[in-house]
Amino acid sequence: MPLTATAPTAPTGTNPADADEATATALLNCLVREVSGPAGRATADGDRLTVRLGRTTLTARLPRPSHGPSPRLAGPFLRDGEEIGWYEVAELVAAELREWTGVANPEFLGQVVSSHQAMTAILRARETAPASPLLASEQSLIAGHRFHPSPKARQGTPATWLRYAPETGARFRLGLLAADPGLLCGEGDFGPLAAEGLLPVHPWQWRLLSGNPVLRRALATGLVREAGPGPEAAPTSSVRTLLTGPGGAQVFAKFSLDVRITNCVRKNAWYELASAPALTRLLKPLLGADLLGEPAYRTVALADRNLYEGLGVILREAAPSDAVVAAALADPWAGFLPEGVDPLEYWEAYARAVALPALRLFFDHGVVLEPHLQNVLILHDASGIPSRAVFRDLEGTKLLPGPALRELEPAVRESVTYDEERGWKRVAYCLFVNHLAEIAAALADRDPSCERELWDRLRTILGELPAHRRLTELLKGSPLPGKANLLTRWTRSPDRAARYVPVPNPMGA
Numbered sequence: 001m002p003l004t005a006t007a008p009t010a011p012t013g014t015n016p017a018d019a020d021e022a023t024a025t026a027l028l029n030c031l032v033r034e035v036s037g038p039a040g041r042a043t044a045d046g047d048r049l050t051v052r053l054g055r056t057t058l059t060a061r062l063p064r065p066s067h068g069p070s071p072r073l074a075g076p077f078l079r080d081g082e083e084i085g086w087y088e089v090a091e092l093v094a095a096e097l098r099e100w101t102g103v104a105n106p107e108f109l110g111q112v113v114s115s116h117q118a119m120t121a122i123l124r125a126r127e128t129a130p131a132s133p134l135l136a137s138e139q140s141l142i143a144g145h146r147f148h149p150s151p152k153a154r155q156g157t158p159a160t161w162l163r164y165a166p167e168t169g170a171r172f173r174l175g176l177l178a179a180d181p182g183l184l185c186g187e188g189d190f191g192p193l194a195a196e197g198l199l200p201v202h203p204w205q206w207r208l209l210s211g212n213p214v215l216r217r218a219l220a221t222g223l224v225r226e227a228g229p230g231p232e233a234a235p236t237s238s239v240r241t242l243l244t245g246p247g248g249a250q251v252f253a254k255f256s257l258d259v260r261i262t263n264c265v266r267k268n269a270w271y272e273l274a275s276a277p278a279l280t281r282l283l284k285p286l287l288g289a290d291l292l293g294e295p296a297y298r299t300v301a302l303a304d305r306n307l308y309e310g311l312g313v314i315l316r317e318a319a320p321s322d323a324v325v326a327a328a329l330a331d332p333w334a335g336f337l338p339e340g341v342d343p344l345e346y347w348e349a350y351a352r353a354v355a356l357p358a359l360r361l362f363f364d365h366g367v368v369l370e371p372h373l374q375n376v377l378i379l380h381d382a383s384g385i386p387s388r389a390v391f392r393d394l395e396g397t398k399l400l401p402g403p404a405l406r407e408l409e410p411a412v413r414e415s416v417t418y419d420e421e422r423g424w425k426r427v428a429y430c431l432f433v434n435h436l437a438e439i440a441a442a443l444a445d446r447d448p449s450c451e452r453e454l455w456d457r458l459r460t461i462l463g464e465l466p467a468h469r470r471l472t473e474l475l476k477g478s479p480l481p482g483k484a485n486l487l488t489r490w491t492r493s494p495d496r497a498a499r500y501v502p503v504p505n506p507m508g509a
Contacts, residue, residue: 019120022119027086027090033486034482064448065448068441069480070437112150137334140328140334140336173229177227218302236325258310271415287357294315298312324378332442351461353389354436358371367397370426376389398417428480436458483500
């Protein structure tokens with residue numbers, strides 16, 4: 001298939017050594033949240049944080065005081081007073097986890113190294129070509145998740161994926177497949193992505209699937225045919241979701257990638273393909289334009305589920321080009337948080353736009369959104385204050401038992417059902433710990449004196465919601481659930497089985 005990609009070049013002045021501090025900081029963030037903090041082995045003293053690891057102490061700098069669950073850590077990193085590098089930090093964390101859990105993980109250090117290598121390669125290859133605010137923010141996330149031990153880990157060497165990486169400013173052409181009418185299947189209007197009879201293909205995924213014997217036979221017999229290059233595409237923050245569309249119309253296309261990125265192999269499971277239009281029909285009346293619906297999917301029904309899922313594509317609605325992905329607002333490397341705004345005014349508008357809809361959906365309708373930093377887009381008014389939040393990505397959306405769930409087909413119903421406890425932990429983690437805590441920390445970086453007031457104001461805003469048992473516990477200071485990314489990686493558990501650890505709740509009275 002004649003697929004081409006723009007090869008990124010290194011900008012002048014890039015310092016790949018920043019990957020060292022980002023890697024060490026992410027590891028320590030996780031260790032303190034999930035292990036050392038709950039065990040009482042992490043102590044803040046002035047501008048230093050000291051973590052006791054057996055007979056060793058590991059010390060990091062605290063650039064400012066913190067009142068929230070997302071403290072800022074920075075280098076230099078000292079072991080018993082001697083400065084050490086990022087890999088030595090990783091070895092100390094691995095030793096502590098082995099002692100703490102009683103199990104070994106020979107893969108762990110390799111995953112951390114992979115993440116560091118990826119970040120270094122991204123910094124060397126990064127382009128900053130002009131783009132819309134939306135696309136620029138999607139492609140700005142160089143360091144990734146601050147509370148993940150290997151936030152940029154990607155299967156394969158950088159040479160295999162840099163040309164498709166959002167962080168490099170990549171652009172490339174999709175491929176197109178034609179298939180016999182009886183083989184192409186799906187639901188909804190797929191026209192914004194491809195004409196009737198055609199299926200867009202991610203060139204990276206096409207290469208990964210090229211050895212599949214069922215696909216090779218289908219190509220050899222003409223059941224499936226290469227139909228030339230498709231439209232140009234730009235990868236967004238999730239890597240596999242692209243901003244694309246024929247004729248210049250821009251929509252999102254969520255492709256499968258048989259590649260492990262951070263925790264998971266990023267493939268559209270059959271039930272995720274089927275549930276996207278069903279959940280769109282259910283949620284659109286509740287959120288309207290504040291939801292990027294996923295009204296259609298298309299794939300090829302060959303005699304192999306791996307191909308059905310691996311070639312499956314979900315159409316996602318377009319977003320305003322001046323929207324900004326929330327993760328870019330929270331990321332100090334990205335620099336998208338508006339300058340010159342009053343942090344308290346910004347925060348109040350932000351919390352109302354993001355927190356109130358997500359919690360109302362849970363309390364009133366039993367809908368479990370995943371409003372984490374990459375799943376929410378923010379629009380600002382002319383003064384730089386948030387005016388609206390737009391939610392996206394239905395993959396992790398679940399439903400509690402109730403009338404809404406009964407409207408779905410049985411196969412879809414089973415895949416999207418959560419019990420109330422599991423649903424609350426997911427919403428509360430994504431909304432408060434992953435998302436709002438990071439926005440509050442970014443605002444407090446500019447004015448450290450405001451962080452306590454930010455959380456007090458959030459408490460007042462949440463008090464406007466109707467009474468609910470979960471809300472009452474929250475406002476009394478019940479600990480927040482934090483997803484244990486470090487322990488999940490160490491124990492090699494599937495992401496869906498990730499445990500939660502209690503995180504201090506700064507909203508307590």
